Amino acid sequence: MAVLGKIRSKGLILICIIGLGLFAFIAEELFRSCESTRNDQRQQVGEVLGEKINVNDFQKLVDEYQEVIKMQQGQDNLTEDQLNQVKDMVWNTYVQTKIVENEAQKLGLAVTDEEMQNVLNAGTNPLLAQTPFVNQQTGRFDANQLKKFLAEYKSQSAANPQVAQQYASIYKYWNFIEKTLRQQLLSQKYQSLFAHCFLSNPVEAKASFKEETEESSIELAAFAYGDVADDKVKVEESDLKAKYNEMKQMFRQYVESRDVKYVDIVVEASAEDRAALNKDFAGYKEALAAATDPTEVVRKSTSLVGYLGIPVAKSAFPSDIAAKLDSIAVGAVTPVFESKYDNTLNLVKLVSKQSLPDSVQYRQIQVAAETPEVAHQKADSIYNALKAGADFEVIAKNYGQTGAKVWMTTAQYQNASSMDQETKGYINSLNTMGAGELKNITLEQGNIIVQVVDRKHNIDKYVAAVVKKTIDFSRGTYSAAYNKFSSFVSANQTGDDIVKNAAKSGYTVQERPNITTSAHNLANIRATRDALKWVFEAKEGQVSPMYECGENNHLLVATLTKINPVGFRSLDDPQVREMVKAEVIKDKKAEQLLAKANGVKSVNDAKAKGAKVATVNQITFSSPAFVPVTGASEPALAGAVAATAKGKFSAKPVVGEAGVYVFQVASRNNREGKFDAKTQEGKLRQKAMQAAGNFMNELYINAKVVDNRYLFF
Numbered sequence: 121m122a123v124l125g126k127i128r129s130k131g132l133i134l135i136c137i138i139g140l141g142l143f144a145f146i147a148e149e150l151f152r153s154c155e156s157t158r159n160d161q162r163q164q165v166g167e168v169l170g171e172k173i174n175v176n177d178f179q180k181l182v183d184e185y186q187e188v189i190k191m192q193q194g195q196d197n198l199t200e201d202q203l204n205q206v207k208d209m210v211w212n213t214y215v216q217t218k219i220v221e222n223e224a225q226k227l228g229l230a231v232t233d234e235e236m237q238n239v240l241n242a243g244t245n246p247l248l249a250q251t252p253f254v255n256q257q258t259g260r261f262d263a264n265q266l267k268k269f270l271a272e273y274k275s276q277s278a279a280n281p282q283v284a285q286q287y288a289s290i291y292k293y294w295n296f297i298e299k300t301l302r303q304q305l306l307s308q309k310y311q312s313l314f315a316h317c318f319l320s321n322p323v324e325a326k327a328s329f330k331e332e333t334e335e336s337s338i339e340l341a342a343f344a345y346g347d348v349a350d351d352k353v354k355v356e357e358s359d360l361k362a363k364y365n366e367m368k369q370m371f372r373q374y375v376e377s378r379d380v381k382y383v384d385i386v387v388e389a390s391a392e393d394r395a396a397l398n399k400d401f402a403g404y405k406e407a408l409a410a411a412t413d414p415t416e417v418v419r420k421s422t423s424l425v426g427y428l429g430i431p432v433a434k435s436a437f438p439s440d441i442a443a444k445l446d447s448i449a450v451g452a453v454t455p456v457f458e459s460k461y462d463n464t465l466n467l468v469k470l471v472s473k474q475s476l477p478d479s480v481q482y483r484q485i486q487v488a489a490e491t492p493e494v495a496h497q498k499a500d501s502i503y504n505a506l507k508a509g510a511d512f513e514v515i516a517k518n519y520g521q522t523g524a525k526v527w528m529t530t531a532q533y534q535n536a537s538s539m540d541q542e543t544k545g546y547i548n549s550l551n552t553m554g555a556g557e558l559k560n561i562t563l564e565q566g567n568i569i570v571q572v573v574d575r576k577h578n579i580d581k582y583v584a585a586v587v588k589k590t591i592d593f594s595r596g597t598y599s600a601a602y603n604k605f606s607s608f609v610s611a612n613q614t615g616d617d618i619v620k621n622a623a624k625s626g627y628t629v630q631e632r633p634n635i636t637t638s639a640h641n642l643a644n645i646r647a648t649r650d651a652l653k654w655v656f657e658a659k660e661g662q663v664s665p666m667y668e669c670g671e672n673n674h675l676l677v678a679t680l681t682k683i684n685p686v687g688f689r690s691l692d693d694p695q696v697r698e699m700v701k702a703e704v705i706k707d708k709k710a711e712q713l714l715a716k717a718n719g720v721k722s723v724n725d726a727k728a729k730g731a732k733v734a735t736v737n738q739i740t741f742s743s744p745a746f747v748p749v750t751g752a753s754e755p756a757l758a759g760a761v762a763a764t765a766k767g768k769f770s771a772k773p774v775v776g777e778a779g780v781y782v783f784q785v786a787s788r789n790n791r792e793g794k795f796d797a798k799t800q801e802g803k804l805r806q807k808a809m810q811a812a813g814n815f816m817n818e819l820y821i822n823a824k825v826v827d828n829r830y831l832f833f
Contacts (some may be wrong), residue, residue: 122367126628128656129625129772133307138782143739145823155682160335162385163175163176164626164828165178165828165829165831166178166211166215166825166826166827166828166829166831167223167824167825167826168214168215168218168824168825168826169218169219169824170822170824171218173214173671175365175832178210178211178214178829178832181210181214182210183294184292185206185209185295185296186198186203186206186294187289187295188293189202189206190638191289191293192250200646204640204833207640207829207833208638211557211757211827211829213303213613215820215823216307216816217307217769217818218305219816219819219823220303220306220307220310221306222823223310223603223819224306224309224310224721227310227313229306229309229313229683230306231302231305231306231309235305236298236301236302236305239301239305240263240266241263241349243260243261243262243263244260244261245301245304247263247300247301247304248261248297249261250297250302251266251293251294251297252265252269252290252293253265253266253269253294257584262764265539268292268696269287269290269294270294270319272287273287282379293596301520301716306470307594310367313456314809314815315805315809318805318808318809320800320801320804320805321801321806322797322801324801324804325795325797325800325801325804326795326800328742328800328803328824329545329795329800329802331740331741331742331762332740332742332791333740333791333793334740334762334788334789334790334791335737335738335739335740335743335788335790335791336663336739336740336761336785336786336787337736337737337738337739337761337785337786337787337788338596338735338736338739338761338783338784338785338786338787339723339733339735339736339783339784339786340733340734340735340736340747340749340781340782340783341429341720341723341732341733341752341778341781341782342727342729342731342733342734342747342749342779342781343713343716343717343726343729343730343731343734343773343779343780343781344749344750344778344779345706345709345710345713345778345779346778347730348709348712348713348748348780350705352712353708353709354708355701355704355705355708355714355811359708360691360697360701360704361691363700363703363704363707364691364696364700364773367699370600371686371688371689371696372688372689372697373684373686373687373688373689373825374686374821375636375637376637376683376684376685376686377633377634377635377636377684378595378634378635378636378655378656378682378683379631379632379633379634379635379681379682379684380631380635380642380655380678380679380680380681380685381615381618381619381629381630381631381632381678381679381681382629382630382631382632382634382642382643382676382677382678382679383608383622383627383628383629383630383677383678384620384630384643384645384674384675384676385601385605385674385675385676386670386674387593387597387598387601387602387674387675388412388592388593388673389592389594389597390593390594390597391623392597393591393594393597394591395593396454396594397465397589397591397592398465400421400589400631401456401467401587401589402456402468402586402830403466403713404417404421404468405453405456405716406465407492408469408585408587409469409789411455411469411585413429414427414469414471414585415427415429417585418585418586418587421587421589422589422812423586423587423588423589424464424515424588424589424590425437425438425441425536425586425587425588426538427585427586427602428534428536428538428544429471429539429544429583430533430539430548430551430583431472431474431476431534431548431551431581431582431583432530432534432581432582432583433530433531433579433580433582434532434580434582435531436530436534436535437582437584437586438459438462438588439461440459440461440462441466441468441584441586441588442467444468444521445468445470445584448468448469448470448582448584448736449470449658450470450471450472450473451469451470451471452467452469452470452560453467453468454466454467454469456540458591460592463590463591464588464589464590465588465589465591466586466588467586467587467588468584468585468586468587469567469584469585470582470583470584471583471584471585472582472583473578473579473580473581473582473583474581475578475579475581476532476551476552476579476581477551477575477576477577477578477579478528478529478575478576478577478578478579479527479528479529479530479575479577480528480550480551480572480575481525481527481528481572481573481574481575481576482525482526482528482550482568482570482571482572482573483512483513483516483521483523483524483525483526483570483571483573484568484571485502485512485516485519485521485523485568485569486519486521486566486567486568487499487502487519487566487568487569487619488565488566489566492564492565492566495566495567496566498565498567499560499562499566499567499569500560502515502519502560502569503558503569506558506569507558512571513541520694525573528547529581533547538676542563543565546559546561546568546570547559549570550570550572553570553572553579554572554575555572555573555574555575556571556572556573557572558570558571558674559569559571561626562766593673601675602668602675604625604676605627605666605668605675607665608621608622608627609623609663609677611819612663613663614661614663614679615661615662615663615679615680615681618663618677619679619702619775630643631681631710633695634684635652635655636827637656637827637828637829638827638829638830639652639830640830640833642655642676642678643676645668645669645670645676646669646671647669647670647671647672648666648667648669648670648676649666649672649677649830650669650831651664651669652828653831654678655678655680656830658680659680660680660681660682660683661679661680661681662679662680663677663678663679663779664676664677664678664679664680664758665677672743691795710775710780713773713779713780714773714775714780716729716730716780717729717731717773717780717782718773720773720782721769721780722769722784723769723783723784726782731782731816732750733749734747734748734749735786736748737785739757739758739761739762740758740762741758741759741761741762742758742782743758744757744758744759745758747759747776747778747781750778750779751778752772752777752778752779753779754775754776754781756775756776756777756780757774757775757776757783759779760774761783761785764783764785765785766785766787766788767784767785767786768782768784768785769783769784770782771777
């Protein structure tokens with residue numbers, strides 16, 4: 121009891137201790153939850169309709185599309201620019217698909233398996249023509265070939281790894297095509313439903329036909345805005361504000377953008393660097409001229425163009441090298457020459473030039489055994505049997521091979537980075553053998569019996585040794601440029617200082633307005649993702665760190681000059697103010713010219729007041745009238761001419777885009793053509809669809825799309 125009493129006497133303290141413990145526990149869990157949320161946010165590439173996409177999921181989509189491009193174009197790797205295009209394509213497709221799926225779900229639209237099957241059976245969709253399932257005789261997609269492949273795919277998992285991998289690649293490719301086809305069909309359904317909301321009628325069609333075919337010729341007098349000097353126009357702040365309010369919708373911004381000023385220097389080779397490189401090239405030229413086999417000379421030079429030592433087409437060489445080949449004598453070496461387009465010094469030795477087939481059809485039997493000697497003996501027996509008239513395919517099947525005829529093209533091997541002697545000998549044999557000729561090629565580990573079946577498209581092929589090296593800067597040159605620029609950045613800690621002092625240090629300040637998160641780099645300089653991330657984390661007026669970027673040859677510093685938030689750009693924005701001012705000046709000039717044109721009763725009266733006179737023909741209501749004397753298209757003039765009777769003078773001056781106009785209708789006639797109500801109604805519906813073509817933009821805005829790709833790519 122005493123213990124209980126003691127506990128009761130300390131009750132308040134215990135409650136506080138327990139409360140603090142509970143608070144600490146809850147706070148810890150809350151902290152963990154917040155940290156987990158932040159980690160999730162850090163992994164989000166973007167958001168569409170409130171649905172977030174994780175960077176790993178987006179990367180899978182990019183990888184999928186990348187493999188498709190590689191398969192379609194036969195490339196092993198994509199360039200940085202190609203990868204950026206892939207990322208943009210994947211993102212745009214993802215956003216549009218999510219938006220259309222959301223709208224389709226509300227309307228109950230879907231693509232059924234039966235509809236997909238109908239499309240496959242028809243085989244006319246352009247996407248299907250890009251698949252391997254095209255009938256070579258008809259040139260059309262063959263659904264039966266697809267069914268056969270899908271049936272074979274499951275049984276190929278136990279096949280040899282190379283065949284299984286081939287089937288897997290084609291299967292993934294087909295899955296992508298099928299998914300894309302479903303997305304395309306759903307989008308077409310939605311757009312078709314949308315299109316049927318626009319109607320036309322025979323009355324409207326008849327009026328439209330008249331607007332297109334009724335032509336007028338006029339005598340025109342133009343008072344051009346260009347004839348009034350800008351300094352003759354007084355612009356008040358109140359004028360700008362009034363015009364801004366009138367034009368305000370033009371300045372609406374749906375995504376945040378940022379303006380930067382930056383200094384970017386490109387480090388280039390110094391005179392000393394060039395002299396050292398020229399000295400090296402003098403040695404390369406001497407070595408190439410003396411070499412019977414230039415392989416080692418090219419290898420030791422670390423040339424950007426490797427030496428295969430087999431005849432290849434011109435297309436295998438860079439364009440500057442290819443342009444020289446036909447002007448070089450066999451065995452000769454060119455003088456050292458510079459190529460500006462890729463900033464290189466170059467040397468070329470033409471080893472040989474031959475006319476050889478671009479395509480060779482052949483078949484082969486590979487002969488292997490427990491030892492190379494046994495393989496050679498077996499190959500001799502096979503070769504002798506074939507020479508005596510034995511059936512090639514029958515013998516091939518006896519050795520577990522098909523002996524099928526295949527084509528080898530120059531493009532298949534000419535861009536190889538390197539090639540061993542046995543492969544060179546093999547390719548040279550195929551290129552030089554006659555049709556029907558047999559050859560027993562001895563290799564280190566066995567033999568290959570080959571027979572050339574056909575040869576096509578003889579072209580000039582070249583064996584050329586090329587030394588191509590970038591005119592690069594030395595480490596000392598880079599260090600000097602780095603130290604100088606680093607000192608400039610350290611001495612100028614504000615944006616104003618950078619702008620004021622750049623020229624004194626020999627640097628140029630450049631501007632890049634309206635950068636958004638969809639950009640892949642800063643100011644079109646490669647490897648500037650860190651700088652781009654800084655742009656969207658910085659505050660106005662901040663100066664960035666110094667960045668080493670580009671191809672390790674750029675030094676960059678930037679200052680964030682303005683953040684343009686979502687909403688309306690204000691009149692204080694220099695770009696907005698300039699646009700508004702230009703419109704105010706145009707309006708003021710129009711007022712002055714209207715005063716001059718008022719009371720004019722004829723073209724001659726207008727000419728007497730300084731107007732430029734011209735005849736303008738083929739004016740219709742349906743399209744803007746082009747006025748040569750002002751160089752402008754004038755929709756308002758086309759409407760005024762259509763409303764004025766033949767032979768009449770304009771009721772009042774017309775205010776246009778480039779001037780004030782008065783005119784007299786000289787003649788009016790109809791173009792040849794027969795009115796067809798259905799055709800005309802179809803054209804009107806198409807025009808209405810084009811006018812409403814920004815519906816996807818409206819859906820995009822409503823989807824509240826967030827694009828954070830710059831954080832990851």
